[in-house]
Amino acid sequence: MSNPCIECGKQRVDGKTWKGKSGASLVIYTQTICPDPDCQKIVDKVIAERKAKNDRLIRIKLEAKLARERLLAAS
Numbered sequence: 001m002s003n004p005c006i007e008c009g010k011q012r013v014d015g016k017t018w019k020g021k022s023g024a025s026l027v028i029y030t031q032t033i034c035p036d037p038d039c040q041k042i043v044d045k046v047i048a049e050r051k052a053k054n055d056r057l058i059r060i061k062l063e064a065k066l067a068r069e070r071l072l073a074a075s
């Protein structure tokens with residue numbers, strides 16, 4: 001199995017595809033989804049929570065970096 005669902009372990013299927021740009025070239029993105037719509041809802045939630053957590057960590061790191069720079073600038 002190449003791409004199992006993180007929740008139920010079923011093989012994920014192709015969902016929507018869209019075109020996007022990567023630098024100068026056009027790429028086609030394919031989002032894979034769980035064949036079980038209810039499970040996919042859970043997966044979406046898990047991914048959103050993970051992203052929110054990640055964004056928060058990035059912000060905390062950035063703020064710490066800025067605080068350090070301010071401290072250095074003041075000394």
Ligand SMILES: [Zn+2]
Nearest residue numbers: 005008034039
């Ligand atoms: Zn699933």
